[in-house]
Amino acid sequence: MISQAMQDYLKTIYKLQNERADVVVVSNSLIAESMRIAAPSATSMIKKLAEIHLVEYTPYRGVSLSEAGEKIALEIIRHHRLLELYLAEALGYSWDEVDAEAEKLEHVISEEFEDRIDEILGFPTIDPHGAPIPSRRGDIYKRTSLPLSQLRVGQCAIVQEVSDQSPELLRYVEDLGLKLGTRMEVQERAPFNGPLLLRVDAEKQYSMGLELASQIFVAIVE
Amino acid sequence: MISQAMQDYLKTIYKLQNERADVVVVSNSLIAESMRIAAPSATSMIKKLAEIHLVEYTPYRGVSLSEAGEKIALEIIRHHRLLELYLAEALGYSWDEVDAEAEKLEHVISEEFEDRIDEILGFPTIDPHGAPIPSRRGDIYKRTSLPLSQLRVGQCAIVQEVSDQSPELLRYVEDLGLKLGTRMEVQERAPFNGPLLLRVDAEKQYSMGLELASQIFVAIVE
DNA sequence: TTTATACTTTAGCCGAGGTTGAAATCTGGC
DNA sequence: GCCAGATTTCAACCTCGGCTAAAGTATAAA
Numbered sequence: 001m002i003s004q005a006m007q008d009y010l011k012t013i014y015k016l017q018n019e020r021a022d023v024v025v026v027s028n029s030l031i032a033e034s035m036r037i038a039a040p041s042a043t044s045m046i047k048k049l050a051e052i053h054l055v056e057y058t059p060y061r062g063v064s065l066s067e068a069g070e071k072i073a074l075e076i077i078r079h080h081r082l083l084e085l086y087l088a089e090a091l092g093y094s095w096d097e098v099d100a101e102a103e104k105l106e107h108v109i110s111e112e113f114e115d116r117i118d119e120i121l122g123f124p125t126i127d128p129h130g131a132p133i134p135s136r137r138g139d140i141y142k143r144t145s146l147p148l149s150q151l152r153v154g155q156c157a158i159v160q161e162v163s164d165q166s167p168e169l170l171r172y173v174e175d176l177g178l179k180l181g182t183r184m185e186v187q188e189r190a191p192f193n194g195p196l197l198l199r200v201d202a203e204k205q206y207s208m209g210l211e212l213a214s215q216i217f218v219a220i221v222e
Numbered sequence: 223m224i225s226q227a228m229q230d231y232l233k234t235i236y237k238l239q240n241e242r243a244d245v246v247v248v249s250n251s252l253i254a255e256s257m258r259i260a261a262p263s264a265t266s267m268i269k270k271l272a273e274i275h276l277v278e279y280t281p282y283r284g285v286s287l288s289e290a291g292e293k294i295a296l297e298i299i300r301h302h303r304l305l306e307l308y309l310a311e312a313l314g315y316s317w318d319e320v321d322a323e324a325e326k327l328e329h330v331i332s333e334e335f336e337d338r339i340d341e342i343l344g345f346p347t348i349d350p351h352g353a354p355i356p357s358r359r360g361d362i363y364k365r366t367s368l369p370l371s372q373l374r375v376g377q378c379a380i381v382q383e384v385s386d387q388s389p390e391l392l393r394y395v396e397d398l399g400l401k402l403g404t405r406m407e408v409q410e411r412a413p414f415n416g417p418l419l420l421r422v423d424a425e426k427q428y429s430m431g432l433e434l435a436s437q438i439f440v441a442i443v444e
Numbered sequence: 445t446t447t448a449t450a451c452t453t454t455a456g457c458c459g460a461g462g463t464t465g466a467a468a469t470c471t472g473g474c
Numbered sequence: 475g476c477c478a479g480a481t482t483t484c485a486a487c488c489t490c491g492g493c494t495a496a497a498g499t500a501t502a503a504a
Contacts, residue, residue: 005461028482041462043483048460060469060482090312091338101332108326116313227491250452263492265453270490282452282499 002054004107007076008035009045010054013065014073025062074134079106079114081127081134084164086117088128095128096170129170130161130180130217146220148184148196149213156185157218169215176206183221224276226329229298230257231267232276235287236295247284296356301328301336303349303356306386308339310350317350318392351392352383352402352439368442370418371435373408379440380405391437398428405443 012035016026023030032042050057054069065073083102087093093101118124118136125133125141134140145160159182162173177200178184187205188197195207234257238248245252254264272279276291287295305324309315315323340346340358347355347363356362367382381404384395399422400406409427410419417429 003460029480037461038463039482040464040484045461047483087335091335091342093334093338097334101335104330104332105327108330110323110326112315112319113309113313113323116315120313225490251450259491260493261452262454262494267491269453 002052002072005045006049006054007072007107009042009049010065010069010073011076011080013055013063014070014077017064026064027062031063071138074138074140076106077140078134078136078138079109081131082114082117082121082124083109084127084129085121085124085133089121090117095164095174096167098128099164099167126161126180129164130159131164143217144219145217147214148186148208148216148218149210151186151196151218151220153186153189156183156221158183158221159216160219161217163215163217165215169212172212173216176200177204178216184218224274224294227267228271228276229294229329231264231271232287232291232295233298233302235277235285236292236299239286248286249284253285293360296360296362298328299362300356300358300360301331303353304336304339304343304346305331306349306351307343307346307355311343312339317386317396318389320350321386321389348383348402351386352381353386365439366441367439369436370406370408370430370438370440371432373418373440373442375408375411378405378407378443380443381438382441383439385437385439387437391434394434395438398422399426400438406440 009031012031013026016023016030016034028042028046029039031046032039035042046055046057046063049055049069050063053066054072055063055065057063080102083105084098087098087101088095114136127133132140132143143161148157148159151157159178159180161180162170162178164170182200184198184200186196187199190197190207193210195209196213198206198208200206231253234253235248238245238252238256250264250268251261253268254261257264268277268279268285271277271291272285275288276294277285277287279285302324305327306320309320309323310317336358349355354363354365365383370379370381373379381400381402383402384392384400386392404422406420406422408418409421412419412429415432417431418435420428420430422428
C-alpha cells in the first residue's frame with residue numbers, strides 16, 4: 001500500500017483535474033498551493049509518483065493521473081465521502097464538521113469498514129454536501145450542476161451541491177436555510193458583478209455575493 | 223499533540239507496567255520486543271519522551287510513565303477500547319476483528335468522535351474482550367480477575383476477560399463456546415503442567431492447555 | 445574478585461517527506 | 475528574436491523514526 005502522503009497527492013490531483021472548471025492543466029504550483037506545501041516538495045513527490053506509474057509527468061509541463069492513480073484517488077474519495085455521510089447519519093455530525101473528521105479517517109479504514117458503512121447507509125451515491133460517492137469499482141457520475149453565480153435573472157434552480165472547502169461557508173449556507181434540494185429563483189443581478197437577489201421557497205429573499213454563489217451548485221428547473 | 227509513534231510507546235509502556243503480572247520493571251528490551259522494533263530505536267524514543275517529561279528514565283535502569291504520560295496512555299487506551307466496542311456493536315465486527323481496526327483508528331479520532339460513540343454505547347465500562355475502558359478523566363478500575371490457569375481442581379469461575387493478543391486465540395475461544403460470563407469448573411489438572419479438564423455449563427467438557435488458560439481471566443465463584 | 449553473558453547505549457546510517465535559496469526553463473511582450 | 479518575469483527544478487539541508495554494528499554496563503556464576 002502506498003503512503004498516506006502519496007494518497008493525498010493523488011486525491012488532490014484528481015480534484016484539480018476533475019472538479020475545477022477553471023483548471024485545464026494540473027501544474028506543480030497548483031498542487032503545492034492547494035496542499036499548502038512548498039513547490040519543490042510537490043516536484044519531488046510527483047517524480048516518485050511518476051516512477052511508480054501513478055501519474056504521467058513531463059517536466060515543466062504538468063501532471064495527470066494514470067489509470068492506476070485515478071483508481072487510488074477515487075478509492076480515497078470514496079472513503080472520504082462515505083465517512084462524511086456516516087458521521088452525519090450515524091453519529092449526528094453537522095455538515096460543516098464531517099470534512100475534517102473524514103480527512104483523518106479516510107486513510108486508515110479497512111475495506112471491511114468501508115463495506116460495512118456502505119451497507120448500513122444503503123449504498124448511497126451522494127455525500128452530505130451533494131458530492132457524488134464513487135462506487136467500489138471506481139465509477140463516479142459526472143455532475144451536471146452549475147454554479148449558482150452563472151444563472152440569469154428569472155431562472156429557477158434547485159441546490160444540488162455545496163462546496164465543502166470551508167466550514168464557515170457551510171455554516172453560513174445552513175443559517176440561510178439553504179439545503180440540498182432547496183428551490184430558488186434569481187430575481188435580480190446587481191450590476192458590476194454585484195450580488196444576486198434570490199427568492200427562496202417563494203417567501204424568503206437574500207442578497208448573495210458572487211463569491212459565495214460560485215460555491216453553490218444547482219440544477220436549473222423549467 | 224504528540225506523534226502517533228510516541229502515543230504507541232506510551233500505550234505499550236502502560237500495558238507492560240499495569241497489565242502484565244510478570245513484569246516488575248519496564249525495561250528497554252521489553253518495550254522493543256513488544257513493539258517489534260530494535261532496541262536502539264526504543265532507547266532513542268525513550269530519551270525523547272523523558273525530555274518532555276512523559277516518562278521517568280534512568281539509563282540502564284528502565285522506564286516508568288510520569289503522570290502526564292499515563293494520562294495520554296489512558297486516553298489512547300480509552301479510544302482503542304471504545305472503538306472496539308463500537309465496531310462490535312454498531313458495525314457487527316466479531317471480537318477477533320476489532321483490535322486490528324481499532325489500532326489504526328485510535329490515533330486519529332477527535333474528542334468529538336470519542337464522546338459521540340461513548341454516548342451511543344451508553345457510557346460503557348468494558349470492551350468486547352472484557353477489558354476496562356478508562357473514563358474520560360483517566361480513571362480505570364483495577365481488575366480482580368485471575369488467569370484460569372491458576373485455578374485449583376474443584377473451583378468454579380466465570381469468564382471475565384480474554385486476552386486480545388491474537389485473533390486466532392479469540393476465534394478458538396469463541397469456537398469453544400466460551401464467552402464473557404460463561405461459568406466453568408476445573409475438574410482435573412493433568413500432572414506435569416498438563417492441560418486442565420474443564421466442565422462448562424454443566425454439560426460440555428474440554429481439555430485446555432495452560433498456555434491458553436493463562437490468557438483467560440476469571441472470577442472465582444463460591 | 446573476576447569474568448562470561450545479557451542487556452543497554454552510542455555512533456553512524458537510511459528513507460520519507462518536508463524546507464529554503466539558487467539555477468534552469470518557459471512564455472508573453474516588445 | 476530577445477528579454478523580463480513567472481514557474482519549475484535542483485541542491486543542500488532538516489526532522490522523524492526506524493536500522494545495524496560496536497562499545498559500554500550490569501549481574502550472576504565461578
